[in-house]
Amino acid sequence: MNSLADIAPLLDRNAESPLWTQFRDSLRGLILNGELAIGAKLPTEAELGEQFGISRIVVREALADLVRSGLIYKIKGRGAFVSARERDEDFVSTVLGFSDEMERKGRTVRTQVLVQELRAPTTPEAHALALAEGDQVVALKRLRSVDGELQLLVETAIPADLAPGLHRTRLENRSLYDVLRRQYGLRIVRAERWIDAVLPDAETCRLLELATPEALLRIESIAYGPSGRPLEHYRALHRCATSRLHVQTTT
Missing domain, CATH: 1.10.10.10 (Winged helix-like DNA-binding domain superfamily/Winged helix DNA-binding domain)
Known part of the structure; x- marks a missing residue:
């Protein structure tokens, strides 16, 4: 050689x-x-x-x-x-963020921020995050690719009082969980997640550059800090044609 x-x-x-x-x-x-x-x-x-x-x-x-x-x-x-390149994705069964888990596997993640704003929560967000009337969230909508392939469309809400100024923080090509840890001292220790299959609408097909609709995995997550307070709510649409979600369970 x-x-x-x-x-x-x-x-x-x-x-x-x-x-x-x-x-x-x-x-x-x-x-x-x-x-x-x-x-x-x-x-x-x-x-x-x-x-x-x-x-x-x-x-x-x-x-x-x-x-x-x-x-x-x-x-x-x-x-x-x-080795053959790893295609199983474990982020759904860990408290690692998507970027952190992909980086651990040596893969390159790129993030495009489509929406980043301070606003009132939707009803599902307020319920998931246990927010009171008048509370606000930092709302994000991000498009994520892995090794150059569009993979994930994610909508995230974080209680604004826990991350003041996050709506003005640069998040392009950055790990959100890393920003929350370093800048706000927020640490996620557990999460609840629900997964089902859906067909994308026309706008999702456009964003994920799908020539024809294909089944996507929809992941909803509520993540919690050490005190038990909800820190994050997200809904993600995940392409699964070239990868699998891997879940590890223990007794």
Whole structure:
């Protein structure tokens, strides 16, 4: 195999991000862009270290993270290989946000904000979020793609008193849950979710660029903080032609 360093982005030793994350992201990009084929064998740790001018410790840490995200796998005595890209989506059964869960799997999420406003809640929103008369919500409508493929149309409502100014915060291509954690100290610890199948209307077909209507999974969620107060209500329409929702249960 030719040197991967010849086709990967250069590592910047003056950057704030550590070398192992730069190296990991370089390999991730080669895999997701198809420059490393499914099943391809990676060079050894020693060879990768020599090609990129980094230590084996740096290489090992990056490869371990790629194994955790499912982009590569290792066979004892044979080395590391490129995995088939993961298409099962676990966000519906975890309290991770959609962006956080996709990032953990090494996938690229893009978010287009269609609506971001401060307003009175609808009746379902007020009921789900246990709001009183006169309370307001920050309402969002976002279109989300995964690895360049439109996947999700989401309408979200968050109590305005919990996130003052959120309606003015830049959310394009950002994780909402990350913003809520970092900017407002809001942590989601559990959620209730309901899933059914629906056919999209003409406007949804236009937004998701569906040439013909196809069945979508409709997900409704109410998420709660440590105190038990509802923090978020959303309704999402999820394309399922090229992916599956994965739910893990325990006793």
